[in-house]
Amino acid sequence: MGIDTRIKRGSGELAILALLDREPLHGYEISKRIAQMTGGVLQFNLASLYPLLYRMEKRGWVKGRWEEAPSGRQRRHYHLTPKGKKQLAPLREEWGLFFQALHRIAGVAHAG
Amino acid sequence: MPVNREQVKDLLGRLGLPQGREEEIQRELGDHVEDHAADLQARGMDAESATREVLDAVSNWQQFRNAILAAESEEVSMNYRTKALWLPAMCALILSNGLLAIFQVFGPAPRFYWFHGGKSLEIFCAFVIPWLLTQPVVGAVAAYWSRRAGGTVRYQLLAATAPATALMGLFLLILAFAIISDKHASHTITITGFLVLTVTWVLLPALPLLAGAAPFVRRPQTRS
Numbered sequence: 521m522g523i524d525t526r527i528k529r530g531s532g533e534l535a536i537l538a539l540l541d542r543e544p545l546h547g548y549e550i551s552k553r554i555a556q557m558t559g560g561v562l563q564f565n566l567a568s569l570y571p572l573l574y575r576m577e578k579r580g581w582v583k584g585r586w587e588e589a590p591s592g593r594q595r596r597h598y599h600l601t602p603k604g605k606k607q608l609a610p611l612r613e614e615w616g617l618f619f620q621a622l623h624r625i626a627g628v629a630h631a632g
Numbered sequence: 633m634p635v636n637r638e639q640v641k642d643l644l645g646r647l648g649l650p651q652g653r654e655e656e657i658q659r660e661l662g663d664h665v666e667d668h669a670a671d672l673q674a675r676g677m678d679a680e681s682a683t684r685e686v687l688d689a690v691s692n693w694q695q696f697r698n699a700i701l702a703a704e705s706e707e708v709s710m711n712y713r714t715k716a717l718w719l720p721a722m723c724a725l726i727l728s729n730g731l732l733a734i735f736q737v738f739g740p741a742p743r744f745y746w747f748h749g750g751k752s753l754e755i756f757c758a759f760v761i762p763w764l765l766t767q768p769v770v771g772a773v774a775a776y777w778s779r780r781a782g783g784t785v786r787y788q789l790l791a792a793t794a795p796a797t798a799l800m801g802l803f804l805l806i807l808a809f810a811i812i813s814d815k816h817a818s819h820t821i822t823i824t825g826f827l828v829l830t831v832t833w834v835l836l837p838a839l840p841l842l843a844g845a846a847p848f849v850r851r852p853q854t855r856s
Contacts, residue, residue, distance in 0.1 A: 548667040571699035
């Protein structure tokens with residue numbers, strides 16, 4: 521089942537920050553990891569990923585740098601900035617509260 | 633220029649961004665197409681179909697272009713510290729000094745107290761009582777503003793006490809200047825004067841500022 525674009529956009533920020541908190545990744549790696557880790561439920565293509573990354577970069581949460589990828593090619597790797605790190609904790613809390621609230625109303629955890 | 637980047641450039645059209653940034657975006661998107669297509673080829677798809685599939689995943693290139701432009705032109709919002717600390721602190725400072733000026737011009741004369749500390753040490757200090765009485769309002773406004781802007785308790789207290797802190801900074805500068813420049817004045821007199829000024833114009837106003845702020849100081853809520 522696909523995820524609504526609006527939900528995807530909101531959760532995308534958290535997903536990207538959480539991934540980059542582990543290690544710097546380039547755009548395609550980010551979309552691949554998200555798809556793998558969510559079992560394909562959350563998927564980002566060119567059009568949904570890059571505007572989000574550029575917006576996060578504008579806000580100073582992530583910083584892109586051209587670096588050599590394991591393939592030997594130069595790729596633009598995104599690094600989590602200290603500002604992005606600060607954003608991560610409240611976003612985690614916010615989404616945790618959101619799911620708890622949904623669970624209380626609709627029993628989301630038991631759905632599906 | 634690599635084929636993927638050329639295709640992305642054609643589909644996306646001219647973005648109108650600074651040349652370096654535009655080329656960087658085209659290159660990055662081309663790399664993404666290349667990497668994704670390579671993965672699909674590794675799973676048995678031919679090169680052309682793989683590239684086509686990645687590019688076709690973007691249903692509307694015009695919308696994608698607009699989304700990139702919107703992200704690139706997003707105003708960097710006023711940063712958190714400016715909103716939660718500097719603006720309320722500046723407001724408190726202006727309000728406090730404005731009130732002081734008003735009371736000095738239109739209010740009753742300040743009350744003077746003289747301190748005699750030995751043969752050569754005689755220092756006076758002035759209190760503007762009506763001004764001191766207004767400081768709780770200044771502290772309350774600054775703390776409330778900072779809290780509304782999501783400021784931490786520390787920011788709320790710093791904003792509320794900004795008028796006193798600014799004067800402290802000013803007195804420290806004067807003290808340093810006096811010690812360095814005036815070779816004839818006794819350091820005892822200079823430092824005693826500084827302490828008296830600090831008590832009357834920093835510590836004393838800080839108390840009503842904090843008292844006014846206290847009812848409004850709260851831990852910030854999680855962003856909603």
